[in-house]
Amino acid sequence: MSIPNLLKTLKTVKGNRQSNPSSKPLVEIISTILAPAPFNSNESCFISQLKPHVLTSILSNPNLRSSECFHFFDFCLKNQPLMSFTPDLQAHLTVICRLLKARMFSDAASLLKTVSIDGNLRYPFAIIASTVESCCQERKVKVKFFNFMLTLYSEYGFFDSVSETFSYMKNNGIMIDEQSCTVHLLSLKGSNQMHLALDFFYRMLKSRLEVSVYSLTVVVDILCWNGEIKRGRELVEETLGKGIKPNIVTFNVMVSACAKRWNFEELDLILLLMEKEEVRFDANTYKLLIDGFTSSGKNETAKNLVMKMHDEGLKADPHLYNLIIRSYCKAGAIQSACLVFDEMSDRTVAPNSDTYWALIDGLCKVGDMGLAVEYVNGMQSKGIKMDEAIFNALADGFCERGMVDEAIELQIMMEKDGYQLNPSVCEKIVLELCKLNRTKEATMVLSILAKRGADLRRLIPTTLELI
Structure with a gap:
């Protein structure tokens, strides 16, 4: 902060000499107060006898920079025990609005929190709203202020106050920032408030906001998380008519929910909708589908998806092959697992230790120890060391086949x-x-x-x- 600039602007405060209990000018005393050295008894006397109207004049002085205004007000708050009064809500809101205008958002949020959140809603929203209307005349600043209120209430879980703020902004023609609404939806998601999130989303739509696909995706995610996958898909279809086009992230949320729950009937409807909206699979879509199909034993479908990935120029990593090989082995279809392993080589996808473990473990379980040892040799020739899991799988397989000497x-x-x-x-x-x-x-x-x-x-x- 520039102390000389602050002192210059303070000269414009009317009646400063009359409100100063000491013989020094107000400017000189303020200079001493804001200096690093401790202030003396005269300056202490000034702070103790500072009048509300003088403080208001200082904080609202247009010649005073917002940063200087905030610095002085912060000093007063920190030394409040020396003051004869407590700075009121209007003083706080005056500084907050100036900070918002200067884009000093972090300081504004911190100060706003002290009057709106601390002390469990120290001032109700209605009082804050009426006060800010009287101390802030710039519409753009008001828009920033109320959107800040919406975000702050949401962040600290005062969801009823969010609803009150939203209604006030809508009824008074104050522009609602869609991003602030998205932040609120994310807070509701974190609190698993599915019904509140859905209701708020519909309020956004009715308010004719330009609702983004990101907000839609957040709500779909909440619905799917709670098992309401069909409702999520229906919401996507409903909002298509309102010009909100789902993207691959939106669809992947629904695909993931279906795959984890093996809800393939609903999955088919979602994939049809993707095709209709011409949203192409990305690598994550394939991964989610392959994971769901292999975990449910639909191995052929999973294998075909890997082939489709290659056809579309997407690289299938070893993990996807491992899922298929492990699932085939679990089903006792060792020959199919070996064919998938060979396919990896044909596609120049290098097997890793997990690949070999899945295949060797499967071979040991069906007692084909000769082929298991061949894969062990192949693994070691590629520089992949045997780990404890493979050792134990082999030893167990040897014992099951009565090959105790090999096990020893x-x-x-x-x-x-x-x-x-x-x-x-x-x-x-x-x-x-x-x-x-x-x-x-x-x-x-x-x-x-x-x-x-x-x-x-x-x-x-x-x-x-x-x-």
Whole structure:
């Protein structure tokens, strides 16, 4: 702040000498007050006897810059115990309006919060509205002020006050900023207020605001989150007639909700609507669909979508292939999973450790250990190291096939690499050894488990009896 400029403008305040209890001019005392050094008893006396009309004159002086006005008012608030009165609502609103006009929005919001939010609605909206009308004559500033009120009430969850502010602005011809309304919709979304959000959105439409697709998408998201996917689609269809065209983000919200809930009947209607509105899939649309189809076992549909992605020039990442391979393996369709793996190579999509884990785990579960080992070798040739999950899948597969020596060899390899077999796999190794009457080796495995702190009697009580 420029102190000299403040002092110059303060000279214009009428009656300043009459309201100064000391012999010094008002300008000189204000200069001392705003200086870094502590003020003396004369200046303290001035603050204590500052009159409301002098403060009002200072704050409303057009020659005083908004930043200087705010600095002085902030000083008065911080030293309020020394003052003979409390700055009233009009003083606050005068400064706030000046800050808004100067685009000092952060300072305006902070000061507005003290009179509207702090103390649980310190001043009701009706009082604030009537006061600002008397202290602010510039229409553009009023528009900023009331939109600020709407946003502030929304941010702190005073949704009834938001409704009151909205009605006041509409009834008094004060332009409502659609962005402020969107902020409110987001606040309602965060509070999961579906019905309030829908009602407010319809109020926006009836007020003839230029409602954006972003506001529409927020409301659709709230509806879908609450399972009202059909209502979300119907809202999109309804607003199409009002000139609000949904975009890919809007559709992806609905697609995601359908995919997660396996609501494929509604999904078909949404995809038809996308086609009608000529909204093309993006990479996220494909991901959402493939995730939903694989989780529900619709693997062929998911695989066809990956092929379609490539045809449209979109890159399908390994994660999407992994979803399909894992789903095929879960269904026991290992051959189909292997074909998808081969398709990855044809499409120059590099498999990662998750790809190999899904395929090797599936092969182990169906007992095709020879092919599983081949994929392990292929994985290692590409520089991908075996992890604990793959080790355990192999060991479990060996035990299920009675290949206990291979399982033990794998266990030794794991120990060297710093991994540990799952206790349940160790239990299977012990059981297989006992069946072959190799109790000494079984005891060695048990001792390894004991060193790890495993509860042996809980794990394999019948095996302990055999040993």
